[in-house]
Amino acid sequence: MSDKHDAGGVPTTGHVWDDDLGDFTNQPPKWWMLGLAASAIWCVVYFLYYPSIPVSNAHGYFKGLGHWTAITEMEADKSVVDEVRGKYEAKLKDMTPAAILADSELTEYVTRSGKVLFGDNCAACHGTNGVGTVDKQGLFAPILRDDDWLYGGKIDDIYTSIVGGRQGLMTPHKGVLSDQQIDDVAHYVKAMSDEGKSAADTDSAVAAGKKVFTESDCTACHGADGKGMQAMGSANLTDKVWRFDGSLEGIKQTIANGVNAGPDARIAVMPSFQAAGKLSDAELKKLAVYVYKFGGGQADAPATK
Known part of the structure; x- marks a missing residue:
């Protein structure tokens, strides 16, 4: 410790470097120590409340005092979503696709939810957003955004194609x-x-x-x-x-x-989604409305896709 920088009576560790450098033994500020203690307590509480380490019993791991799981949180969130969707889903059961289109609020709901259904069930052949695809053998899945339809592009025609399939x-x-x-x-x-x-x-x-x-x-x-x-x-x-x-x-x-x-x-085969049994009747209606809202089927020109 240099003579120009007096320690002011604060004790040091007794170690000296470079002839005049030493370490004070000052304690950290109280706010810092309180924060450290609070952090340690928080870690213990978190460790006990949530699932943590594996244990050698039938349960396989310590489940935590709060019994929290990602599944229960997901189900709680899903129940909130289902409550919001419930009023729309109830109306869909007894409505035709054409009637759904006549209800602007319901059409907006169906279009948004139909996007997920289309991505999961239709996009593999018809491409994202219905732009169509061509494979290496030249097999072409039709574009759904134009006005050229083999079996008709009106809403009832589209619904019939999705439900029953098509095989030329x-x-x-x-x-x-x-x-x-x-x-x-x-x-x-x-x-x-x-x-x-x-x-x-x-x-x-x-x-x-x-x-x-x-x-x-x-x-x-x-x-x-x-x-x-x-x-x-x-x-x-x-x-x-x-x-x-x-x-x-x-x-x-x-x-x-x-x-x-x-x-x-x-x-040239379009499968029957109703026969496949994967989608509900309401979901089939949603898909029909979603495809129709691409715009291709709404023209008054002769439909010949």
Whole structure:
């Protein structure tokens, strides 16, 4: 301790460094000691109140004097949420999806809760927010945000699709039509989408394809104008929306092998969520309203997805 800095009579530990440095033996401030003691008491109380160390008995661990568990806290929080949701859930039981849409407050509730249901049950195929997906084999899960619907995009149509599922069927034409005929029809179908039917008639291959299209069973499902039939779920061939590969080779493959009709056929199956038994009737309604609120099904244009 230097002569210029007198210890003022405060005792030291007796240790000296560098000839003049020593340690005082002052006690910490009382507020600091009280805080230390309070912290120690708090640790003991916390340790005793909540589950802590494992013990060698049938319970497996010390459960704590408060018997707290994460499960009981979750259930308490859930009961609060269920109480808030209860008035809405009670109304849903006896309402149709269309009636739900007519109630703005209930629609807002259903849209918010339907987002979770869609993420858990639908997003794997249709993508987040219904943007659609395409896998490595070119299998396409339809976009739910546009106005192109095979089975109709109105609220009742969507509900029916979710509840009962959908499974399209197109017979394979390999063996029924020659390779040349399949090629011609593919050119005609491609031209209808790319150019419009009137412009397509000028090409010889397309003209030949039109003749095959008209004389074979194509018109029975897709109509003489190629615009499809919603009641059958047959595709509109005159727009630029394709369920599968819309290239010339892709169209030929679909015509030759069909859809859901054999080992080489295209696969287009929407499962029945009601038959699966995973979702309640109220949850099926929520999904229908949620998908409808994407906006695609609300247009007045002809629905042909």
